[in-house]
Amino acid sequence: MHKIQRQLHKDHFHLQRLLHCLSHEIDCYSFDSKRAPDLDVILSALDYVRIYPDKWHHPAEDVIFEKLIQKKVKESELIKELQNEHQQIIQETNRVLELFNNVAEDCIVTADELLTAARHFITLQIQHLEKENEHVYPLMGSSFSEKDWREIEKEVILQSDPLFGSTSKKEYDHLYRYIITLEKSKEN
Numbered sequence: 001m002h003k004i005q006r007q008l009h010k011d012h013f014h015l016q017r018l019l020h021c022l023s024h025e026i027d028c029y030s031f032d033s034k035r036a037p038d039l040d041v042i043l044s045a046l047d048y049v050r051i052y053p054d055k056w057h058h059p060a061e062d063v064i065f066e067k068l069i070q071k072k073v074k075e076s077e078l079i080k081e082l083q084n085e086h087q088q089i090i091q092e093t094n095r096v097l098e099l100f101n102n103v104a105e106d107c108i109v110t111a112d113e114l115l116t117a118a119r120h121f122i123t124l125q126i127q128h129l130e131k132e133n134e135h136v137y138p139l140m141g142s143s144f145s146e147k148d149w150r151e152i153e154k155e156v157i158l159q160s161d162p163l164f165g166s167t168s169k170k171e172y173d174h175l176y177r178y179i180i181t182l183e184k185s186k187e188n
């Protein structure tokens, strides 16, 4: 498997873990929740989505998807829909981040508004990556030659993941520890 392909697969796995944690924290805004939300975790998770998946993962996929469309794969229509969803996801990230920034600045945002926007964002992300996993990612292995990958490499420069990568940044320490603790608590 090419290293770019491997990184994209890893990103999906990591993004699912992050969305699961975000969903857990968002549930604190439900009227029957007995937990208080950790706003730092929510803001940090959304900030990470904005600076890594939105800035590297989706643009890298766009380069690869364009190449699959050029090869006239039968999934081309679906691939075009997924490219449009990338734009939608980026807009949604900014919208949800703005809502939670308002909360951090003590502006009035209703719990209902937060829940609706955040759950819509999470569902959109999960459905998007599941469609990619099922219908498009297998095509990377079957459709690209070594020459194709060399061309892709000219446009897609690998970047380290600031949360899950081996040289993760200090600013995501709290979020990373939160994810690990939550996963361990679910195992028990």
Ligand SMILES: [Fe+2]
Pocket (backbone or CB within 6 Å): 058, 061, 082, 086, 128, 132
């Ligand atoms: Fe995507």
Ligand SMILES: [Fe+2]
Pocket (backbone or CB within 6 Å): 012, 057, 061, 129, 132
């Ligand atoms: Fe993806």
